[in-house]
Amino acid sequence: MKLVNLSVKRPVGLIMIVLAIVALGVVSVRNLVIDLFPKIDLPVAVVATTYQDAAPQEVENMVSRPVESAVSTVEGIETVQSQSQLGSSLVLMEFANGVDLDQALLDVREKIDQVKGMLPDSAGDPRIMRFSPEQMPVMWISITGKDAASLTQLADDQLVPFFERQQGVASVSVEGAKQREIAVLLDSTKMKQYQMSAQTITQALNSHNKTASVGTVEKGTQDLQLRVVGEYDSLQDIANTQLQTPAGAVIHLDDVAKIKDTYKESGSVTLVNGKPAVVLSLMKKTDANTVAVADQIRSGVDKIAKNIPDDVHLKVVIDTSDFIKLSIQSVVQNILLGGIISIFVLLLFLKSFRATLVIALSIPIAIISTFALMYFTGETLNVLTLGGLALGIGMMVDSSIVILENIYAYRQRGYSLFESATKGAAELAPAVIASTTTTLVVFLPIVYVKGIASDLFTPLALTVSFSLIASLVVAVTLVPMLSSKLLAAAMEDHGRRYWFARLMDRVNNGYARGLKGVLKYRKTTIFVTVLAIAGSLALIPFIGAEFIPASDQGQLQVKVETARGSSLKHTESVVSHVTDKMNKYRKEIETDYVSIGGGDFGFGGSGTNQATYTIQLVPASERAKSTTAIMQDLDKELQTIPGAEISVSEMGANINMGDPIQIQLNGPEHEVLNQLAKRVMDEVASVKGVHNVESSATEGVPQMDIAIDKEKAAMYGLSQEQVLSQIQTQFTGQVAGKYREAGHEMDITLMYPKDQHQTIGDLEDMQIQTQSGTSIPLEEVAVFKEKEGPSALFRQNQQPQLNITSGIVGRDLAGVVSDVEDKLNRLNFPEGYSYTMGGQAEDMVDSFSDLAKALVFSIFLVYAVMAVQFENFLFPFIIMFSMPATVVGVLLGLFVTGLALSIPAFIGIIMLAGIVVNNAIVLVDYINILRRRGIDRYEAIVEAGRSRLRPILMTTLTTILGMVPLALALGEGAETQQPLAVTIIFGLGISSIFTLFLVPVVYTYFDDLTAKIVRKRK
Known part of the structure; x- marks a missing residue:
């Protein structure tokens, strides 16, 4: 009451406060x-290790297992996963929510420091x-024109240092680059003639290529640093390296070898729109x-393009901010449309x-x-927080409508x-505060929800809460003040009928008749309500x-995998x-970027049989088909x-929620898991709606085992080590x-000509040099045995594991998961082997469980707030x-619109708990x-219904119609909030x-019950 009076009496002060807040x-x-x-914030850490040219079995035994064993004792770890493949190990640790990462x-x-000494020397x-998830690049830029070496x-x-200096850029990596080497x-003939070994040459190159500080010497009042300079200055210096033969003669390196300034043989190729290119991938800083x-x-890009040769072209291949801009733009449009609709409804009612x-x-x-408020609480402006504003558009005016x-x-x-302004506002201010508070308290339990659901929708909850708090303050201050100054003419009736x-x-008359009817047939009203709920x-x-x-x-991703062991040229x-097949879809494709080879991890391993396309389609408004339809075609x-x-x-943008279906097979033996995976894949592929079933169990890689007879x-x-070293020099x-030259550093690599290490015959005929100099x-x-070896080995919690993953098309996730589990339960798993469901299916179950608890807690809080407001347990x-x-509206809405129950829809149900009351x-x-004025109960109910119908209709219609643009999923990225809007529209409606009809009936029942209890007590 004091706040209302103060705002009406001091309009200038209130206006200045409002202007300051707006600024x-x-x-x-x-x-x-x-x-x-x-x-x-995903609490996941990664330990990546290379073990040069080691087979997956050796990587698992010598690297992955010791690392797993060491990190498993760290407090807070829930899951430890490892992937061991040729030459590299990857160990992922997932921590419990709330752990300080x-x-x-x-x-x-x-x-890791404690176990590092136990790892092999070559690791x-x-x-x-x-x-x-934010470690995904923000943008990819292609460089085309000259040969790959010049572009590298x-x-x-120029380019990498320039872009790394740009504000907000964390790092820039180069893909498809050529690495220079000497x-x-x-x-081999001359090596044999001079009885030289590769090991001797390596030692000579190391000893001749050194620069070191050796102390200081006085010169007058100064100390001069002494530095012995011995690094190679030119290729001729390398060629002139002196070698001593076992016979005591001195020769030069170019007597037994050719020195060549060249580029390392690339294991990968990068193409943009079918043409070779070097690609820059740019990462942003975390808080940028x-x-x-x-x-x-x-x-x-425009600036640096002026400083590079004319025949070199820079082009933005993929820009992840494009979709962000379109999504933000569509949400802003939905906010404006919702605001316009709400204002139109108000104009209609208020005339x-x-x-x-x-x-x-x-x-x-x-x-x-x-x-x-968002800025000071550290929230970002994104699709979900703006979606919260769009959802709150209609609710923002509810308090102001009731007051006015x-x-x-x-x-x-x-x-x-x-x-009128002071009394009218003060009378209903407590009810308005109570109704707004009931909407706000439903968001409190979301604080206790964990996982991705919490990370995504806590900001939405905060945004809606901020907007409602601001609108409540406006309703009890600004609206009474403006009403006292602007509405003299608006409140006069000149006899005209609108x-x-x-x-x-x-x-109103129809509602009054209907209300009298339900009060007359109270049991029928209760029965119809129960029937409607049961039917829904x-x-x-x-x-x-x-x-x-x-x-x-x-965005689409195309994975191409040829037979294991395939050459890069074949891939x-x-x-x-x-690419030829994709040319049919050039109208829908804006750009495509393919990386051939390059390994599975990105930091090691051979992947010459693999290629990955990243395809950016034109905006949805410019194509006739959806991304899903184009993907299927x-x-x-x-x-x-x-x-x-x-x-x-399909690819996601800036958020990785995992595969919809992920089946984790667990057991003691990798070989049995591989066989089991094939059976599971066949069963999963037969389920309707499953798309693109993949397994981490890969085909064996052709492998030649060389068993050295010690x-x-x-x-x-x-x-054995000396024999291994000579084989390695010959083949890798x-x-x-x-x-070092002009600021660049490159490897000096000893190798034999390529034609000497291409075939099995070259391996068998290879000459091994003995200590005496003979060959x-x-x-x-050695004994040679050809077989197939695994390409990668997986473990979880120090036990072998395989993953079966798939997408879904045309069906809901829960239905597909149910059918998949039915299929798997019919399989007879060997003893000691089992499966668990992961991916989005697991996240969905966990999130629904947490949100269900939050819903129950929200309902209790709503009741508690009303009990405090009414000072009574019965009326709440x-x-x-x-x-x-x-329930009737929510289920009917989802059924009519063909939407599934999802996390956004569940959030909408929680919001409804505070809105519908x-x-x-x-x-x-x-x-x-x-009734406190002395009016009879029946007349009070009918009169209250008639007088409150207008504000109830106004608040309900502004809330519902304000969300219609969001429910129609207009624009890019609006699909995420669509279930939330549909749930609220149908649920509230x-x-x-x-x-309007049931609550008065329930009121009469409880009033009768109260009267009976009072009479009995008397």
Whole structure:
């Protein structure tokens, strides 16, 4: 009451406060970080280790297992997974929610330091990293024009340093680059002639290529640093390296080898739109604004393009900020459309531009105030937080409508403008505060929800809460003040009948007759309500469930895998066929970027039989088909290409929620798991709706085992390590030092000519040099056995594991999971082997469980708030009867629109728990007010219904119609909020009807019960 009086008496002070808040909000929105989704903090750490050219079995036994064993004791770890493949190991640690990952990483580093000495000498130092979905590149830029070597040098010297200096850019990596090296091509004939070994040459190169500080010497008053300079200055220096033969003669390196300045043989190829290119991938800093960084990079591209040769071209291949901009733009449009619809509804009811303006002002003020609160709480401006504003558009004006309606009622009774504003606002301010508080408290339990659901929707909850708090303050301060100044003419009736007023009179009269009817047939009303709820529950099997609705982000990924052991050249030929097939879809494809080879991890391992396309489609508004439809058509087209396994899938943007279906097979033996995986894949592929079934169990890699006979080797004075070293030099080369030139550093690599290590015959005929300088064939001391070896080995929690994954098309996730589990339960798993469901299916079950608990807690809090407001336990209980009917609207809405129950829909149900009681609060509160004035119960109910119908309809329609643009999923990225909007629209709409008729009936039953109890006590 004091706040209302103060705002009406001191309008200038209130206006200045509002202007200050608006200014603060404008400044805040300019500084808010813009992104697609809220920041997702996944507590996952990674330990990556290389073990040069070691087979997966050796990597698992010598590297992965010791690392797993060490990190498993770190506090807070829930799951440890490892992947061992040729030459590399990857260990992932997933921590429990709430764990301080910074401290956990320190603990992991400490454990790794303890076990590092147990790893093989040739194993690289373990790299410990924090995994985050934000580590995806913001943008890819292609460099085309010259040969790859020149483009690589240009990228290293100019482009990478330039882009790394741009604000917000964390790092820039180069893909498809050529690495320069100094090749020392050994002549086996001359090596044999001079009795030289590769080991001797390596030692000589190391000893001749050194620069070191050796102390200081005095010169007058100064100390001069002494530095022996001995590094190679030119290729001729390398050629002139002196070698001493076993016979004591001195020769030069070029006597037994050719020195060649060349490039390392590449294991990968990068193509953009079918043409070779070098590609820069740019990562942003964690707290940087994605859109701002992308804009900065684009302006940098235009700037640096003027300083590079004319025949070199830079082009942005994929820009992840494009979808963000389109999504933000579509949500803003939905906010504007919702605001316009809400204002139109107000104008229709209030028949006054000034009255509409008074309430409409609460929308921009609430939004701008929300931006300020978002900035100070560290929230980002993203699709979900803006979606919260779009959802709150209609609710923002609810409090102002109720206040203004009551002010109008006092004015019609003959009160002055000042008295109408103060008395009308003060009378219903407690009810308005209560109804807003009930909406706010439903979000409190979301704090206890864990996982991705919490990371995504806590910001949405905060945004809606901020907007409602701001609109409530406006309703009890600004609306009474403006009403006292602007609405003198608006509140006068000149005898003219407004068509909508006549319509509302008929609606009011019809509602009064209906209300009298349900009060007469109370049992029938209760029965119809129960029947409607029961009937809606029968729709549950037809609705289904999913985790989070997929957005049409216009990105596809095509994976091409030829037979294991295929050469890079063969994989390139298959990729060319894929590109030819994709040319039919050039109208829908904006750009495509393919990486052939390069390994599975990105930091090691051979993947010459693999290629991955990243395809960016044109915006959804410019194509006739959805991304899913194009994916299915393209997948069907590419399956006709022989000699490769090809899969097409949709890509997500900036958020990785895992595969919809992920089956984890566990057991003690890798071989049995591989066989079991084939059976499981066949069963899963037969389920309707399953798309693109994949297994981490890969086909065996052709492998030649070389078993060295240690006794025979010892007869020639050789150890196993010496034999291994010579084989390695022959077939992969050996780095013997570094050569520096003009600021660049490159390897000096000892190798034999390529024609000497191409066939099995070359291996068998290879000459091994003994300690005496003579040579023997390798087959003298080794046995060869050809077989297939695993390409990768997987473990989880120190036990072998395999993953079966798939996407889904045309069905809901819950339905597919149910069918998959039925299939798997019919399989007879060997003893000791089992399966578990992971991926989105597991996240969905966990999130639904947490949200169900949050819903129960929310309902309790709503009741508690009303009990405090009414100082009574009975009236809040009556009001709670408006909730069960919400089930009818929610299930009917999802069924009619064909949407599945998802996390956004569940959030909508929780919001409804606080929204649907608002109408009942206003109705019951006014019934009590009339009864305190001495009016009979029956007349009080009918009169309260008639007088409160108008504000109830206004608040309900503004909320519902304000969400219609969001429910229609207009624009890019709106699919995420669509279930939330549909749930609220149908839930609130149906519940309002039941509230208007059911709550008065329940009120009479409990009033009769109270009267009986009172009579008995007397």
